[in-house]
Each structure stands twice: as C-alpha cells, then as structure tokens.
Amino acid sequence: MTTTHHWRLATILFLSCLHIAPAGAIEIGTRVDPRLKVDEIEHLLHESCCLHDLAASEFDLQKVEEYKQRFPGSAKALRYLQGNTYATYSPYQYPWMTFNYFILIWFTSSAIYLYLEKYKGRADIKMVIASLSEDKKRNIVTYAVQILGSSFSLFAQIYGGIDIVFLLKDETTQYRVDWMVLCIISIAVIYTWELIYRLKIGLPLLIHHIITIIFCQLSMASFFDTGNILFLRCATIVGFHATTEQMTFVALLFYRLDIYRQYHSFLFYFAAALSFIIKSIVATVAMWQYAIRIQNDEEFDNWETFWCYTFVPLLLLLYGTQIYACRILYLLGSRCRRRDEKTDIPTNV
Numbered sequence: 001m002t003t004t005h006h007w008r009l010a011t012i013l014f015l016s017c018l019h020i021a022p023a024g025a026i027e028i029g030t031r032v033d034p035r036l037k038v039d040e041i042e043h044l045l046h047e048s049c050c051l052h053d054l055a056a057s058e059f060d061l062q063k064v065e066e067y068k069q070r071f072p073g074s075a076k077a078l079r080y081l082q083g084n085t086y087a088t089y090s091p092y093q094y095p096w097m098t099f100n101y102f103i104l105i106w107f108t109s110s111a112i113y114l115y116l117e118k119y120k121g122r123a124d125i126k127m128v129i130a131s132l133s134e135d136k137k138r139n140i141v142t143y144a145v146q147i148l149g150s151s152f153s154l155f156a157q158i159y160g161g162i163d164i165v166f167l168l169k170d171e172t173t174q175y176r177v178d179w180m181v182l183c184i185i186s187i188a189v190i191y192t193w194e195l196i197y198r199l200k201i202g203l204p205l206l207i208h209h210i211i212t213i214i215f216c217q218l219s220m221a222s223f224f225d226t227g228n229i230l231f232l233r234c235a236t237i238v239g240f241h242a243t244t245e246q247m248t249f250v251a252l253l254f255y256r257l258d259i260y261r262q263y264h265s266f267l268f269y270f271a272a273a274l275s276f277i278i279k280s281i282v283a284t285v286a287m288w289q290y291a292i293r294i295q296n297d298e299e300f301d302n303w304e305t306f307w308c309y310t311f312v313p314l315l316l317l318l319y320g321t322q323i324y325a326c327r328i329l330y331l332l333g334s335r336c337r338r339r340d341e342k343t344d345i346p347t348n349v
Contacts, residue, residue: 097182101189105145109197112141128258135199136256142194143253147246149190154243156183161236164229177232181220184235187242188216208321211314212242222303231303234289238315240282241322247271248329255332265340268333272326279322286315 116129116137129137157165160179163172191209195201201209219235222228251267254260290311293304 097185098189101186102193105149105190105193108148109141109145109193112144113137116140125257125259132256138197138199140253140256142198143249143256146190146194146249147253149186150243150245150249153183153186153190153239154246156180156186157236157239157243161233164233165236170229172229180232180236183243184216184220184232184239187239188213191242204321204324208318208325211318211321212238215314215318218306222307226303228303230289230293231307234286234307234311237282237286237289238318241279241318244278245275247274248325251329251332255336261336262340264336265333268329268336272329272333275322275329276326279319279326283315283319287312290315 119126119129132140156179160176160181160183163169163176164180191213195206195209215238216235219231219238222231223235247267248271251264251271254267255264294308
C-alpha cells in the first residue's frame with residue numbers, strides 16, 4: 001500500500017468517526033431552553049410525541065422520574081426523553097438515511113460504470129471510452145453521479161429551506177427540517193463516497209471535500225445537540241457550495257467523453273462564471289449570518305463558542321478552494337478555445 005493509499009485510508013476513517021457524533025443525537029424541531037421547568041418539559045415532550053405519532057405509554061415512566069430527580073428543571077431530562085421519540089427506521093433520521101444513501105450512490109455508480117464498459121452506441125464515443133485509463137473512467141462515473149446527487153440535494157435544500165433560509169424565519173415545520181437534514185447528509189455522503197471511489201484526487205479537491213464534510217457533520221451535530229435553528233440555516237447556506245455544481249460536471253463530462261467539442265469552451269467559461277458568482281454570494285450570506293449571531297449573543301454555549309472561532313477560517317478555506325476550481329475551469333475553457341482555433345480550416349483554402 002502506497003503512502004497515498006495510507007493517507008486516503010486515514011482520511012476515510014477520520015470522516016467515518018465524524019458520522020458517529022450525530023448518529024445518536026435526536027432532533028425534534030424544538031429549541032430547548034435550559035431554564036424550562038419540568039412541567040414545561042413534559043408539555044414539550046407531549047408535543048414531540050405527537051410529531052412522531054407515538055403514544056405516551058411507550059415511555060419508560062420509571063426512567064423519566066429518575067432523570068427528573070437527577071436533573072431537576074434541566075433540559076437534560078428532555079434530551080433523555082427525546083431519545084425515546086427517535087424513529088430508528090425513519091428514512092429521514094441520520095443513521096438510516098446515511099447508510100441507505102451511501103448504498104444507493106454505490107449501486108448507481110456501479111450501474112453507470114457497467115454501462116460505460118458495455119456501451120455499444122456511437123463508434124467515436126466507444127473509441128474514447130476504450131482509450132481511457134481506469135482513473136479517467138471513474139472520473140466520468142463521478143461526474144454523472146454528482147450531477148444526479150447534487151440535483152437531488154439542491155431540490156431538498158430549496159424545498160426544506162424555504163422558511164429558515166429564504167424567508168429567514170426562526171421557525172419551520174418538522175417536514176421541512178427533515179428535508180434540510182436530508183440535503184446536508186446527502187452532501188456529506190456523496191463526498192465521502194467520491195473520496196473512496198476516485199483513484200486520483202488532487203490536493204485542492206481533497207481539501208474542499210474534507211472541509212465540506214466537516215462543515216456538514218459538525219453543523220448537524222450542533223443542531224441535533226442544541227436544537228438551535230441557526231446551525232441548520234448556516235449548514236444549508238454553505239451547502240450551496242456543493243449543490244450548485246451541475247454545470248461544472250456537465251462541462252467536464254462532455255470534455256472527457258469528447259462530445260459536442262464546439263461547446264466545450266463555452267461550457268467551461270459559463271461554469272467558471274456561474275460558480276464564481278454563486279460561491280461569492282453564498283460566502284457573503286454565510287458571513288452575514290455569522291456576523292448577526294456574534295453581534296446579538298452575549299453568551300455562548302459550547303457549540304457556539306466552537307463555531308465562533310472556526311466558522312470564518314473554515315468558510316474562507318472552502319471559498320478559496322472554490323475560487324481555485326473556477327480558475328481551473330477558466331483555463332480548461334481557454335485550452336479548448338485554442339484547440340478549436342487550431343482545428344478550424346478557412347473556407348477559402
């Protein structure tokens with residue numbers, strides 16, 4: 001095993017550990033105030049129970065009383081009770097969702113790869129595929145999977161984030177929260193899959209994926225642990241870095257398959273410009289939300305203290321990798337334009 005493979009394995013193990021943190025956490029959609037009294041906690045519990053279609057009789061009343069005595073007037077009692085409302089096999093809950101989405105992506109990538117191997121269509125495309133090395137074939141599969149996966153994540157992001165992202169409300173429905181969680185988790189899973197699936201990954205792309213996964217995972221852990229909707233909002237906003245790359249993958253797919261050569265330069269230029277505009281807007285909005293939070297809060301809990309010092313460095317590092325990607329797209333567009341100019345034959349010759 002080479003040094004590169006050791007580094008890849010260590011990275012995957014580290015990112016897998018990040019999946020453990022939110023896995024046991026519970027999200028009900030209600031922000032818990034530590035100053036709540038026990039009777040208020042019971043009221044919130046009843047509402048949460050209704051949200052998950054569970055009967056109150058399903059709770060272990062002895063344990064409830066035990067925790068009430070151990071943590072009087074504390075939100076810890078509610079956190080324990082929330083564990084009983086966790087729907088283990090709900091497709092929206094974290095562990096079940098993560099596992100199934102990863103398996104779905106893996107089967108999709110296998111189907112696309114098999115299609116490339118058995119392709120019997122246009123002779124020119126067949127020759128291009130046959131001439132590609134294994135790592136280039138896997139890149140093509142990655143582009144196709146990313147187009148499908150990012151489009152789904154974008155839909156979930158827009159639909160789930162209508163209230164707290166686009167209307168900047170502090171409340172939303174549990175159903176929309178589920179879709180936002182699904183969006184963020186899908187981004188983390190598809191990037192983890194890509195780190196495993198690709199044979200060659202450049203350092204900028206590796207940094208971009210790791211930062212994105214860390215952002216997604218820790219934001220979800222923060223939200224599950226505190227119930228603070230701000231963490232989910234910031235995660236959803238930053239998620240636009242990953243869910244708006246469809247044009248980039250289309251340009252790379254056409255370029256690698258060598259189809260529609262006359263449009264390669266336009267697609268790369270357009271993808272570079274679009275990516276720069278969207279990523280700049282996303283970074284600006286995220287910084288704006290961060291500044292509002294810092295300005296309004298005088299006291300911070302553990303997660304807020306953590307994000308107070310790490311949000312800006314992570315965001316700037318992520319934005320920097322996106323700007324570098326825009327530069328690569330521009331250079332590819334310039335290369336394709338020069339190629340087209342050399343192959344053009346004047347009509348009067």
